[in-house]
Amino acid sequence: MDANNKMNKPHEPQVPDGSPNIQSFIQIQALSKEFNGFKAIDQVNLNIHKGELFAILGGSGCGKSTLLRMLAGLETPSSGKIILDGEDITDWPAYERPINMMFQSYALFPHMTVEKNVAYGLQKEKIPQSEIDQRVKKMLDLVQLSDFGKRKPDRLSGGEKQRVALARALIKNPKLLLLDEPLAALDKKLREQTQFELINLQEELGVTFIVVTHDQEEAMTLASRIAVMKAGKFVQIGSPTEIYEYPKNRFVADFFGTINIFDAIVIDQDDAQITATFDQSELILKAYTHNTTNIGDKVGIAVRPEKISISKDLPVDANITISKGIVWDLAYYGNHSIYRVKTESGRIVQVSTQNHKRSSEHLVEWNDEVYLSWEQNSSIVLLD
Amino acid sequence: MANPRQALGDLLWRRIVIVLPYLWLVLFFLVPFAIVFKISFSDPIVAQPPFTPLFDQSQNFLNWFQGSLNNYLFLLEDNLYWVSYLRSIKVAFISTIFCLLLGYPMAYYIAQSPPTKRNVLLMLIILPFWTSFLLRVYAWMGILSTNGIINSMFLWTGIIDEPIQMLYTNFAVYLGIVYTYLPFMILPLYANLERLDLNLHDAAADLGGKPLQVFRDITLPVSLPGIIAGSLLVFIPAMGEFVIPALLGGLDSLMIGRTLYDEFFVNRDWPLASAVATILLLILVLPMVFFQRTQAKSVEENS
Ligand SMILES: Nc1ncnc2c1ncn2[C@@H]1O[C@H](COP(=O)(O)OP(=O)(O)O)[C@@H](O)[C@H]1O
Ligand SMILES: [Mg+2]
Numbered sequence: 001m002d003a004n005n006k007m008n009k010p011h012e013p014q015v016p017d018g019s020p021n022i023q024s025f026i027q028i029q030a031l032s033k034e035f036n037g038f039k040a041i042d043q044v045n046l047n048i049h050k051g052e053l054f055a056i057l058g059g060s061g062c063g064k065s066t067l068l069r070m071l072a073g074l075e076t077p078s079s080g081k082i083i084l085d086g087e088d089i090t091d092w093p094a095y096e097r098p099i100n101m102m103f104q105s106y107a108l109f110p111h112m113t114v115e116k117n118v119a120y121g122l123q124k125e126k127i128p129q130s131e132i133d134q135r136v137k138k139m140l141d142l143v144q145l146s147d148f149g150k151r152k153p154d155r156l157s158g159g160e161k162q163r164v165a166l167a168r169a170l171i172k173n174p175k176l177l178l179l180d181e182p183l184a185a186l187d188k189k190l191r192e193q194t195q196f197e198l199i200n201l202q203e204e205l206g207v208t209f210i211v212v213t214h215d216q217e218e219a220m221t222l223a224s225r226i227a228v229m230k231a232g233k234f235v236q237i238g239s240p241t242e243i244y245e246y247p248k249n250r251f252v253a254d255f256f257g258t259i260n261i262f263d264a265i266v267i268d269q270d271d272a273q274i275t276a277t278f279d280q281s282e283l284i285l286k287a288y289t290h291n292t293t294n295i296g297d298k299v300g301i302a303v304r305p306e307k308i309s310i311s312k313d314l315p316v317d318a319n320i321t322i323s324k325g326i327v328w329d330l331a332y333y334g335n336h337s338i339y340r341v342k343t344e345s346g347r348i349v350q351v352s353t354q355n356h357k358r359s360s361e362h363l364v365e366w367n368d369e370v371y372l373s374w375e376q377n378s379s380i381v382l383l384d
Numbered sequence: 385m386a387n388p389r390q391a392l393g394d395l396l397w398r399r400i401v402i403v404l405p406y407l408w409l410v411l412f413f414l415v416p417f418a419i420v421f422k423i424s425f426s427d428p429i430v431a432q433p434p435f436t437p438l439f440d441q442s443q444n445f446l447n448w449f450q451g452s453l454n455n456y457l458f459l460l461e462d463n464l465y466w467v468s469y470l471r472s473i474k475v476a477f478i479s480t481i482f483c484l485l486l487g488y489p490m491a492y493y494i495a496q497s498p499p500t501k502r503n504v505l506l507m508l509i510i511l512p513f514w515t516s517f518l519l520r521v522y523a524w525m526g527i528l529s530t531n532g533i534i535n536s537m538f539l540w541t542g543i544i545d546e547p548i549q550m551l552y553t554n555f556a557v558y559l560g561i562v563y564t565y566l567p568f569m570i571l572p573l574y575a576n577l578e579r580l581d582l583n584l585h586d587a588a589a590d591l592g593g594k595p596l597q598v599f600r601d602i603t604l605p606v607s608l609p610g611i612i613a614g615s616l617l618v619f620i621p622a623m624g625e626f627v628i629p630a631l632l633g634g635l636d637s638l639m640i641g642r643t644l645y646d647e648f649f650v651n652r653d654w655p656l657a658s659a660v661a662t663i664l665l666l667i668l669v670l671p672m673v674f675f676q677r678t679q680a681k682s683v684e685e686n687s
Contacts, residue, residue: 074586074589074590093589095591095594109584111606111608120588120601121591121592124593168587169591
């Protein structure tokens with residue numbers, strides 16, 4: 001499937017920068033990278049706009065670092081083109097590209113002080129020392145490391161190292177900043193705080209960022225658009241909402257949070273609405289899709305846990321799907337609760353509810369017989 | 385903690401482990417050196433042992449001291465010793481440079497090779513040690529002599545009309561030393577370069593460093609400890625080298641090792657030989673002490 005071809009689906013919100021554009025700031029065209037016959041990156045196309053904070057999301061080993069390294073000029077593409085600001089930079093050496101990278105392990109120079117690390121990029125540009133000193137000082141102020149200038153990297157904490165790496169990559173005012181898992185080495189609390197600092201910094205400087213991460217929450221928090229990657233290919237590109245609400249296939253649906261997927265068979269398609277059966281008509285599922293399906297096709301009908309309502313009484317509404325089951329498992333998390341309900345066919349469906357009222361967790365109890373219901377347009381049809 | 389007796393045993397054991405290397409150094413380095421040092425202040429006599437007694441109760445301390453600086457004063461007078469020392473420093477220094485120039489690219493190449501290939505290459509570096517050092521030096525004599533392999537081949541192909549004198553020259557001495565001590569340069573360098581984070585190179589290139597600049601700014605300074613270790617391992621033994629200049633060098637290739645040998649075994653002047661050895665040790669140890677000092681200072685400044 002072509003990841004960019006996501007236009008004209010009526011129920012998908014049209015994000016202005018969701019479609020490819022000839023004039024895009026960065027254009028990656030049919031880019032591939034092979035390592036001894038193994039395709040680490042396979043025919044990737046991507047357009048990124050100026051000033052965008054773009055995230056590339058994928059599991060370990062799917063080719064994220066390889067893609068970034070090709071953009072930085074540290075890896076030679078097997079085929080394809082990279083165009084930055086109207087110039088074909090595919091064959092430019094790394095040291096000439098107006099692109100800087102923040103490395104996964106930070107790669108701080110161990111024999112240089114923080115100041116010298118940050119100054120390195122400017123020194124290579126033959127800038128007068130007085131200007132270098134001034135810009136280094138400003139940059140260290142920006143990342144709140146003014147007091148650490150004389151220290152060597154081995155005497156810094158993880159968060160401080162991360163900020164040095166960021167300062168070092170930003171000081172040359174690159175047209176594009178690449179960040180390879182910038183927060184992966186930080187602990188959870190620091191990571192959440194740093195996410196927002198990163199967003200603020202990006203907005204302040206207006207530099208185009210490409211962030212690589214394997215953490216879907218991080219991608220959703222940081223980025224205006226996300227590309228989901230699997231085995232060297234983009235599976236889907238879109239805004240966080242688009243990808244969460246309208247995942248293109250099972251892989252994306254599964255990757256982004258929890259989702260219930262029913263393996264169903266199409267029994268009817270009427271315009272955009274398909275009707276499918278799950279477990280020999282035990283459950284009739286209705287959903288909207290613009291893909292044409294045939295009767296008898298196997299599809300996945302997916303519903304997010306928070307889109308499902310749980311009640312003891314049979315809900316009355318024509319436009320909803322209803323299933324019956326008993327509460328198998330129940331977990332109370334303070335602000336929300338998670339129920340695992342076993343339907344009559346033996347399938348476990350996960351439901352999450354917000355706990356608006358204090359005693360709401362007592363409404364439904366273990367082993368209660370309950371009805372699950374959701375609206376037709378909450379379900380997603382997954383073809384593969 | 386609960387068992388005080390066991391804790392005491394642990395402590396004792398730890399003490400022993402710490403003390404053992406010191407004991408080794410004292411027994412096999414400090415004591416022999418103290419003896420040599422003492423001998424260097426005595427006078428040679430025809431006797432067994434061939435020097436005046438180490439402790440002479442009849443003389444007081446002052447007399448003993450005055451009477452025996454002679455050996456050191458003699459070293460200053462006769463320029464044979466100065467020439468030998470300087471030649472040794474020069475030969476050891478130049479050999480170290482050549483070992484570094486040859487060894488660095490080799491160590492780098494080995495360190496960047498895939499693991500299986502790496503082990504084979506390391507094996508090849510270590511392999512020569514399996515034959516006797518003396519045998520290998522003799523083999524060089526066979527290769528370099530006027531009717532040796534190289535000259536025979538050149539004569540046969542007609543590149544030269546008469547054999548080149550290679551054996552018994554300075555060239556042969558350098559060749560022998562570089563050949564012998566190259567592994568001592570490569571191994572510590574390899575150990576250092578193997579741990580080199582290649583991301584550092586990428587980061588430097590990404591920030592605008594051209595390949596040669598990356599080498600100068602990153603690779604070289606990061607591998608400096610390996611360079612120093614390798615250079616010391618080559619320089620120190622090369623400085624006192626005796627066999628190679630004796631077998632491969634000419635009459636003008638006098639190094640301090642040979643002079644030392646001659647004083648001990650030809651002239652049987654043990655006190656003078658001891659003085660030569662003491663000075664040799666000082667020449668080797670003082671720069672290292674100085675280096676350690678500056679190193680410690682720069683570490684302090686950083687913290
Ligand atoms: N230099 C290389 N030689 C051979 N294979 C490589 C090389 N670099 C990466 N790979 C392979 O390419 C795939 C993608 O790697 P990478 O881009 O580092 O993944 P990610 O960053 O997404 O975890 C992996 O299977 C990895 O083993
Ligand atoms: Mg990676």
